[in-house]
Amino acid sequence: MTRSSSPFDNDLVRLLRSSGPCLTIALIAEMVKAGLSPAAARQRIARAGDSVTRLAGLRFAHNARFFFLSEQFGRPSFWKAIEKACKSHGPSYWGAIIGLKARGGAFPLRLFPGLCGAPLARKGQLSPERIIERLQAIHMVEQITDEASGERFVVFQPPQYRTAKISHIRAQLAAEDVVLHGMKEWCRRLGLASFERIRLRNDEEPPVVSSITWDFSGPSYARPLAQPLKGTLRPGFIVADVNLGKILDSNEVAHFVRKHDLASGPRNVAPIMPFLVADGFTATGFSLARQKGVLATTTAQMFGEEVAKALRDLINLLSNAGATAAVNPEHLERVMGSLTKIEGAAHNLRGHLFELAVGALVKDVEGGFLRAGDELKEFRTGRAAEIDVLLDRPDDKGVLVIECKSKSPTSRIGLPEIQKWREDRVPLLRSILRSRSSFADKKLTFELWTNAPIAGAELEWLENHRSEEGCEIGWRDGEAMKAYLEKSTSKSLIKIMNEHYFRHALVRVIPSQQ
Incomplete structure (x- = not known):
């Protein structure tokens, strides 16, 4: 009206x-x-x-x-006034705004409940879904699809809010996953939480305590968290959030305090011990955490400066793989050596760094110009694809495009993965590269590289689908990669591939005693 x-x-x-x-x-x-x-x-x-x-x-x-x-x-000034109004009279919205700002202005939709800190279902409180819906209604946030991964992200819509590249957000999440696995192992060793019941944010069952979603949760039978109840012990909880995106200030700490207050608010909720892990805190942020009883700690305090530095290096390596594709193999070896010491983090970490290791290997063996992790778009359809490794080889040998699939050496790459690469990605990438003047007339070779075996039905299917107009198709499984590795002159690359991809601790065989 x-x-x-x-x-x-x-x-x-x-x-x-x-x-x-x-x-x-x-x-x-x-x-x-x-x-x-x-x-x-x-x-x-x-x-x-x-x-x-x-x-x-x-x-x-x-x-x-x-x-x-x-x-x-x-x-x-309008959006600044909105933030001020939310802080004073709309704390649910303010929590989402502060959380998204602390995360670089973009975050996976599936993890938004933990970011905003709202109860999943509680009378009188806005749910995470309703918060997104209302912030979208005023054009403060929107949802986008990361074409490289297909994942939905919540991002700020107003242009004055700086939004980090999705590749940087993914890199930060990968580093934080290492920290979460480290916390899980730390709690196991101390007996601080029931190891089999610890939940991390990427688990199938999310870490929810008292209707609030965290990055980490686990029931604890340690005093004073556990309480007697009808002849048994009722456990309390350890919860944690991890943010390696920035030095956290009083706003981010206040948001975490509010999450804990919401979780502890209902009657009969067991005691909850909150950890907030970051690269660092401002003086006011740390002071507020201590005042409110939050265990604010840094990665250096938890794991030592060597691991903390390796986590920062990991984010830099993964944020822009194309710019760091020619990374010094010795540097890559140090990062992997430091972080794979954390039990549980090794498998995911190896997957994230496999394309960098493969890129460094092919450049060492063949020379040429290397790119890794580039996202390219097909102008005709608007479809995008991420290239794991692209090597423009010297002496008119053409362009080598490698799809990297890191596996445990005891597992195998599945036929659906192979078919998707061969029937979808190869034609798309060929079309994209042919539309670029720098690749239009060059020989194109597409290869699938994995440290796992390719055999049986998978190998037979590949053999029957070698032909592709205007390019060559090939693959290297673990044995073929080992043979290729023999051509490398880099001791660091040889050590990386052997220790982390060909015979890492998960598959080492201990000789039986005679």
């Missing part, structure tokens, strides 16, 4: 132009300063016409409304 102009609109317009967009409570305070009674001020606001705009989509505490002028919408 359209409102007509009101004789009181000029006063409101003047206030909004001088004070900026704000909640009704702020407008009332300004009117009271000018001599009106609170009741008269509320009446003027209620009778406001269409010269001013009421924000639709967000509901604030105490029935407060957010007022602004149409020309103010979308300006940096």
